[in-house]
Amino acid sequence: MGKKTAKQIAIYGKGGIGKSTTTSNISAALVEAGYKVMQFGCDPKADSTNTLRGGEYIPSVLDLLRENARVDAHDAVFQGFKGVYCVEAGGPQPGVGCAGRGIITAVELLKQQNIFEELDLDYVIYDVLGDVVCGGFAVPVREGIAEHVFTISSADFMAIYAANNLFRGIKTYSSKGGALLGGVIANSINSDFHRHIVDDFVERTQTQVVEYIPRSLTVTQAELQGKTTIEAAPNSEQAAIYRRLANKIADHTESKVPSPLDAKELREWSSSWADQLIEIERKTQYVAVDA
Amino acid sequence: MSIVDTEDKVSPVTETTSKKTNSIEQVRYGCAIGAMQSVAAIPRAIPITHCGPGCSDKQFMNLAFYNGFQGGGYGGGAVAPSTNASEREVVFGGAQRLSDLIESGLEILEADLFVVLTGCIPDLVGDDVGSVVTPFQKQGVPIAFAETGGFKGNNFTGHELVTRAIIDQYVGDYVGPKTKGLVNVWSLLPYHNTFWRGDLTEIKRTLEGAGFKVNILFGPESEGVSEWKAIPQAEFNIVLGPWLGLATARHLEQKYGQRFLHVPVLPIGAHETTSFLRTVADFAGLKTKSSRKKLESFIQDEETRYYKYLEDFTDFYAEYWWGLPAKFAVIGDSAYNLALTKFLVNQLGLIPGRQIITDNPPDEFRDEIRSYYRAIAEDVSTEVEFEEDSYAIHQILRQTDFGHKPPVIFGTTWERDLAKELKGAIVEVGFPTSYEVVLSRSYIGYRGALTLLEKIYTTTVSASA
Numbered sequence: 001m002g003k004k005t006a007k008q009i010a011i012y013g014k015g016g017i018g019k020s021t022t023t024s025n026i027s028a029a030l031v032e033a034g035y036k037v038m039q040f041g042c043d044p045k046a047d048s049t050n051t052l053r054g055g056e057y058i059p060s061v062l063d064l065l066r067e068n069a070r071v072d073a074h075d076a077v078f079q080g081f082k083g084v085y086c087v088e089a090g091g092p093q094p095g096v097g098c099a100g101r102g103i104i105t106a107v108e109l110l111k112q113q114n115i116f117e118e119l120d121l122d123y124v125i126y127d128v129l130g131d132v133v134c135g136g137f138a139v140p141v142r143e144g145i146a147e148h149v150f151t152i153s154s155a156d157f158m159a160i161y162a163a164n165n166l167f168r169g170i171k172t173y174s175s176k177g178g179a180l181l182g183g184v185i186a187n188s189i190n191s192d193f194h195r196h197i198v199d200d201f202v203e204r205t206q207t208q209v210v211e212y213i214p215r216s217l218t219v220t221q222a223e224l225q226g227k228t229t230i231e232a233a234p235n236s237e238q239a240a241i242y243r244r245l246a247n248k249i250a251d252h253t254e255s256k257v258p259s260p261l262d263a264k265e266l267r268e269w270s271s272s273w274a275d276q277l278i279e280i281e282r283k284t285q286y287v288a289v290d291a
Numbered sequence: 292m293s294i295v296d297t298e299d300k301v302s303p304v305t306e307t308t309s310k311k312t313n314s315i316e317q318v319r320y321g322c323a324i325g326a327m328q329s330v331a332a333i334p335r336a337i338p339i340t341h342c343g344p345g346c347s348d349k350q351f352m353n354l355a356f357y358n359g360f361q362g363g364g365y366g367g368g369a370v371a372p373s374t375n376a377s378e379r380e381v382v383f384g385g386a387q388r389l390s391d392l393i394e395s396g397l398e399i400l401e402a403d404l405f406v407v408l409t410g411c412i413p414d415l416v417g418d419d420v421g422s423v424v425t426p427f428q429k430q431g432v433p434i435a436f437a438e439t440g441g442f443k444g445n446n447f448t449g450h451e452l453v454t455r456a457i458i459d460q461y462v463g464d465y466v467g468p469k470t471k472g473l474v475n476v477w478s479l480l481p482y483h484n485t486f487w488r489g490d491l492t493e494i495k496r497t498l499e500g501a502g503f504k505v506n507i508l509f510g511p512e513s514e515g516v517s518e519w520k521a522i523p524q525a526e527f528n529i530v531l532g533p534w535l536g537l538a539t540a541r542h543l544e545q546k547y548g549q550r551f552l553h554v555p556v557l558p559i560g561a562h563e564t565t566s567f568l569r570t571v572a573d574f575a576g577l578k579t580k581s582s583r584k585k586l587e588s589f590i591q592d593e594e595t596r597y598y599k600y601l602e603d604f605t606d607f608y609a610e611y612w613w614g615l616p617a618k619f620a621v622i623g624d625s626a627y628n629l630a631l632t633k634f635l636v637n638q639l640g641l642i643p644g645r646q647i648i649t650d651n652p653p654d655e656f657r658d659e660i661r662s663y664y665r666a667i668a669e670d671v672s673t674e675v676e677f678e679e680d681s682y683a684i685h686q687i688l689r690q691t692d693f694g695h696k697p698p699v700i701f702g703t704t705w706e707r708d709l710a711k712e713l714k715g716a717i718v719e720v721g722f723p724t725s726y727e728v729v730l731s732r733s734y735i736g737y738r739g740a741l742t743l744l745e746k747i748y749t750t751t752v753s754a755s756a
Contacts, residue, residue: 066383097384098416105382 006038006121009249010140010179012128013152014162018187020048021219021228022152022242023127027052028230029239029246031084035122038077039084040107042140043129044091044099052080055226060090061106073113076106081231085119100136103128107139123250131162138169141179148182148255150210153201155186155194157270160201167205167260180255183210185245190215193280197273204269206259210252211245214238317681317705318353319624319649319722320483322410323439325350326449330406331367332481333508334515337402338367341389341420342410344375354446357704358722359485359729367482372396376412385413390423397432403516404461406453407436414440428460433516435460447650450480451538457519458542465523465547472575473504473525475543477536478557479626481509485724489733490557494531497736500589501568502582503575511731523547529571531557532626533663534656550574555663557630560638560740561597565590593737600741607748608639615751616716618644618693622684622702623721625652628675629663630735631701631720634743636668643673644698645691649721651679681705688713699751716751 011026013019020041027039041048046060061076078086089106091099110116116124126140140146149170153163163184170181186198189212202209218239222232229239261269327338327347340347351368355361363369374392376385389407396405409420424436437456439449454477476494479487491510498505506518506525528543528551530536540551552574558564572586608615619641621628625648635641646664657677664675678684688700688709697715700706704725710717719727720734733739734746 062382065379092383096386096417097380097382099382101378101416102382105378 004120004122006116006124007148007250008124008126008140008146009182010126010128010146010149011152011185012149012162012166013185013187014131014156014159015129017152017154017156017159017162018213018219019152020127021051021223022185022187022213022245023048023125024051024228025230025239025242026246026249027084027123027125028081028228029243030123030250031082032230032243033246033250035250036120037084037123037125038116038119038121039086040110040124040126041086041088042103042107042126042137043089044094044102045129046088046090048127049078049080049086049088051223051226051228051231052084052086053078053226054080058086058088060088061109062090062092062102065105065109071109073110073115076110077115077119081228085121098136100134103136104139107145131165138173141166141169141173142176146179148249148252149179150182150185150249152185152187153198154188155197156188157273160197160270161266163201164205164260164266167207167258171257171260174257181207181258182249182252182255183208185210186212188215189213193277200273201269204259204261204265207256210248211241213241213245312680312683315680319679319681319703319705320651321350321354321446321449322346322441323443323446323449323452324408324410324441325354325446325483326437326439326453327351327371327406327408328354328364328367328446328482329450329453329480329509330404330408331355331364331371332487332510333404333519334365334511334513335402336366336404336406336516337396337400338371339389339393339396339405339407340371340373340410341385341392341407341413341418342373342376343412344373344377346410347371347373350446353723354482357725358482359724359727361482361485361488361729366400366402370400372400376410380418381412381416384416384418386418386420386423389413389418389420393423393427393432393434397427403433404457404519405432405434406457407434408439408449408453409436411440411442414438414442424460433461445651446483447480447535447652450535454539455542458522458539458546461516462519462522467524469526469549470504470521470524471526472502473506473521474498474571474575475506475508475522475525475528475549476531477508477528477539478531480535480624483722484624484627485719485721485727485729486732486734486739489729489731490735490739492731493733493736493739496738497564497568497589497593498529498571500593501572502577502585502589503571523549525549526575527551529554531567533629533660534625534652537656555629555659556633557626557735559630559634559735559743561594561601561737562637563630563633564736564740565594597737597741601744604744611752614755615748616641616699617696618642618698620645620647620688620691620693620698620700620702621720622647622649622688622700622706624648624650625660627701627720627734629660632664632667632673634740635701636671636673638740641699642694643667643671644693645688646673646675647684647687648675648677649679649684652677685709699747716754718747718750 011023031037058078064071080086091102151163153159216238218236222229330338435456437452488510492512495505495507495512528540530540530553533555543549558567665672699716701720703721734743
């Protein structure tokens with residue numbers, strides 16, 4: 001029997017959108033379900049896996065490379081909640097060097113030393129910093145790394161811009177054997193209006209929403225304990241949502257090339273929604289005055 | 292009306308060859324960081340390169356070795372320290388490594404001036420080289436820096452960047468009197484132009500002969516950093532060449548309020564050199580009887596010697612006409628290209644077959660350069676082309692009608708095979724000149740012109756042996 005190949009998934013999203021929170025909960029849910037999972041943080045802040053390890057920071061691949069000319073990749077792999085493997089790519093100090101190249105270097109180091117095969121992983125989940133600003137941040141999308149890309153976005157326009165940029169990156173690499181788009185994980189969706197914005201965006205870009213995740217205090221409480229929601233509040237409604245999302249991602253097999261909006265389309269699209277938003281606010285104000 | 296209008300006789304270049312290709316075969320210049328050799332051209336100055344391994348070695352080998360086998364100089368070539376930046380410097384930045392290198396360099400190298408030149412890696416990842424070099428400057432270390440990443444342009448661009456960096460960071464501000472008769476000369480690109488050492492020597496010699504004091508700035512006749520420090524004291528700047536140095540002169544005009552004289556044609560032969568010296572004298576406003584007398588007696592002395600040799604040469608030139616080429620092509624940097632074309636047309640009566648400029652001059656200078664060729668002599672007008680890709684250049688030459696006699700090609704080593712194919716003669720006059728050993732030889736001025744004549748006709752006459 002041939003050795004199994006790990007299913008590699010990349011999760012992108014604008015900074016502060018809840019990317020690491022969601023990714024860590026997906027990893028936790030998968031490892032809880034009995035899979036062998038590695039979460040690979042691709043962010044110079046190197047805090048993607050904190051909640052999988054009780055809030056503890058781990059030395060990043062680039063921390064090790066900074067200290068030593070040769071690095072044993074095993075030294076960069078740490079275990080967390082229920083044995084989940086945690087790796088942080090890390091990066092240079094802010095404002096110095098090239099963080100994009102840092103991600104390439106870190107991913108290559110683990111690949112060269114066959115860590116994924118050796119650990120016999122079922123899933124490798126890359127948690128990648130926000131926007132696809134340069135080639136380094138597109139590494140997980142490129143050939144031979146992830147097969148499926150998901151993006152986390154709220155109904156906030158800036159988050160949607162970042163998602164649209166990612167779609168452009170995916171489209172660029174799609175003809176060169178790169179990863180395709182699995183869909184959008186809609187985060188912080190607490191109203192129908194938010195839902196409509198994200199739904200409209202995915203329809204226009206010809207993709208889908210994988211799951212709607214509401215904003216929840218349970219998540220905040222868990223994070224403050226340095227834990228994922230799956231670990232801190234396993235029986236909560238929010239944990240159930242994360243498990244459902246993890247299952248969908250686990251079962252997901254067919255990704256597609258998205259149709260990103262161009263700059264003009266994006267501008268027109270967002271201003272049309274902004275008009276509606278102003279209209280709603282105005283109505284709410286009238287109600288307030290009437291009352 | 293033109294007696295010779297070469298436009299009629301030059302066959303048109305076909306669409307396919309004049310179309311830009313997306314590649315360059317057989318390069319004709321280096322990267323911006325090749326200007327490390329401009330630093331090396333200043334006596335007792337040492338370049339420090341902050342770049343990937345191989346960058347500076349490649350520049351040195353190309354510009355200073357396989358180009359007349361000039362050698363690296365006191366501080367260039369293999370002497371120049373380099374950070375040899377690797378992946379670590381890409382990811383984490385290379386500022387610390389550069390700082391360490393400068394510090395250790397200062398311990399073991401003795402120089403009057405250091406100049407840090409950056410390559411693509413630090414410029415792309417955004418190393419703040421200024422913040423590394425400034426503390427050394429504050430300690431009184433004679434050091435400057437220039438960002439010369441390859442994407443900035445070629446080594447001509449790099450040369451201007453380095454020159455400006457030294458002026459702004461090392462020479463600095465100046466308020467004080469100007470020295471009457473002192474001039475700064477901005478001319479050939481050191482090392483890239485294979486004959487720069489001899490040529491700058493001849494320029495200095497003739498200007499001094501005419502009564503000026505000269506900051507030649509680069510090469511064996513320069514006094515090194517003391518000349519650079521004296522730049523602001525000069526009465527004016529001379530830009531000798533079609534375009535290189537103009538940016539520097541304009542900067543100096545603003546910085547020190549210095550006028551500048553632009554003489555596009557590098558003088559070859561008595562006619563041009565005399566006219567050059569008189570132009571400089573007029574610009575300087577030399578009016579006193581004694582100063583004019585010194586100038587004219589120098590000119591007379593030089594011309595007497597020059598024409599004596601030329602008279603001797605005419606026996607050969609008149610008798611041997613049947614075996615000598617009538618048409619020529621020049622493929623090379625704009626400075627030499629224009630100067631040679633002018634000399635060959637005006638002094639030897641040769642017919643310009645094709646002129647191709649290969650140093651990629653900035654667009655804003657091109658129309659003016661074209662106009663010089665259109666008025667190359669009172670009765671001769673010719674067209675010049677700009678091309679850097681040797682494949683395209685050779686295609687153009689193959690399609691040129693040189694008449695019934697094989698041409699003489701003034702070019703580079705890249706034209707050697709082509710010259711054989713055309714059964715012509717080749718005189719290597721530009722980068723790369725890989726089949727000549729060049730030390731003090733000059734092809735310009737009064738003396739250089741005679742050497743050039745010897746070279747041209749030794750080449751053509753020996754071809755029949």
